[in-house]
Amino acid sequence: MNTSLETFILKSTPASIFDPNLDMETRIPLNNGTSIPALGLGTWQSAAGEVEKAVAHALKVGYKHVDGAYCYANEDEVGKGLKEAFDSGIKREDIFITSKLWCTYHTKVEEGLDKSLKSLGVDYLDLFLMHWPVPMNPNGNHDRFPTLPDGKRDLDHSTTHVETWKRMEKLLSTGKVKAIGVANYSKPYLEELLAKANVIPAVNQIENHPYLPQQEIVDLCTDKGVHVTAYSPLGSTGSPLFEEEGVQKIAKKNGVEVGTVLLSWHGEWYEMRLK
Ligand SMILES: NC(=O)c1ccc[n+]([C@@H]2O[C@H](COP(=O)([O-])OP(=O)(O)OC[C@H]3O[C@@H](n4cnc5c(N)ncnc54)[C@H](OP(=O)(O)O)[C@@H]3O)[C@@H](O)[C@H]2O)c1
Numbered sequence: 001m002n003t004s005l006e007t008f009i010l011k012s013t014p015a016s017i018f019d020p021n022l023d024m025e026t027r028i029p030l031n032n033g034t035s036i037p038a039l040g041l042g043t044w045q046s047a048a049g050e051v052e053k054a055v056a057h058a059l060k061v062g063y064k065h066v067d068g069a070y071c072y073a074n075e076d077e078v079g080k081g082l083k084e085a086f087d088s089g090i091k092r093e094d095i096f097i098t099s100k101l102w103c104t105y106h107t108k109v110e111e112g113l114d115k116s117l118k119s120l121g122v123d124y125l126d127l128f129l130m131h132w133p134v135p136m137n138p139n140g141n142h143d144r145f146p147t148l149p150d151g152k153r154d155l156d157h158s159t160t161h162v163e164t165w166k167r168m169e170k171l172l173s174t175g176k177v178k179a180i181g182v183a184n185y186s187k188p189y190l191e192e193l194l195a196k197a198n199v200i201p202a203v204n205q206i207e208n209h210p211y212l213p214q215q216e217i218v219d220l221c222t223d224k225g226v227h228v229t230a231y232s233p234l235g236s237t238g239s240p241l242f243e244e245e246g247v248q249k250i251a252k253k254n255g256v257e258v259g260t261v262l263l264s265w266h267g268e269w270y271e272m273r274l275k
Pocket residue numbers: 041042043044045067068131183184205206230231232233234235236237238239242257259260
């Protein structure tokens with residue numbers, strides 16, 4: 001048993017197991033004057049044929065936020081799910097849609113954005129994130145994952161993530177994005193960006209769960225007014241967190257599912273960040 005993990009989770013969990021402080025209606029203010037629904041439906045690894053139904057169903061039962069990306073190669077299907085939901089009477093303005101600029105589009109940010117908008121069937125995004133601070137060759141041997149002859153990733157060394165951010169800042173005046181942000185930014189990258197940015201990212205979407213609290217970057221974001229969105233909040237595919245004895249013990253003690261304990265940890269953790 002990982003006792004320190006158990007103590008760590010116990011310290012921040014039980015209060016919100018039965019009294020969740022985050023639900024579908026909870027919105028968290030962003031630094032651009034808008035707000036983001038605290039919970040969202042992720043669409044990574046969601047297969048064609050399934051993701052369309054998942055998106056439509058989620059929105060019909062109350063989800064307000066869908067998180068996607070060009071790189072997930074399923075935005076056409078996500079768009080069909082959105083259409084079904086909108087056709088059923090759900091209003092576009094009540095739903096928060098996030099997409100992400102893929103690494104091979106760092107030098108052509110508007111083209112990357114337009115591709116996502118077209119697939120999703122909407123004329124604006126609520127949030128457009130730089131998926132990774134790593135430009136890749138836009139003219140390589142693959143649209144998403146170009147490689148060099150030796151099999152290594154084909155990176156684009158002619159530009160930088162800060163220059164990409166400058167290009168993204170210009171998107172705000174097009175009306176096609178309400179907010180821009182970043183993802184997978186560690187402290188050194190965010191410091192580098194903030195030193196040159198005219199617009200402070202509204203969001204940094206990072207992997208975050210009890211195995212990976214990433215306190216350093218979370219603290220920097222909190223200090224600079226950058227909202228942190230936790231991706232892979234349950235520990236991602238095949239997550240060993242579900243097998244953690246400490247987590248199972250807390251679930252058993254409180255008579256709830258392990259997933260509930262893990263989600264409660266995020267709710268409490270969020271409150272603690274605000275203090
Ligand atoms: N910005 C980025 O670079 C980035 C990277 C990764 C993810 N994301 C975003 O974050 C979203 C979520 O991330 P994720 O899919 O990696 O991780 P996650 O939400 O932490 O984990 C999903 C996994 O948890 C399992 N699961 C869900 N509920 C469960 C429950 N109650 N009991 C047991 N197992 C349960 C699922 O299994 P089943 O599939 O069997 O249901 C799935 O394998 C993605 O869809 C994407 O939108 C962003």
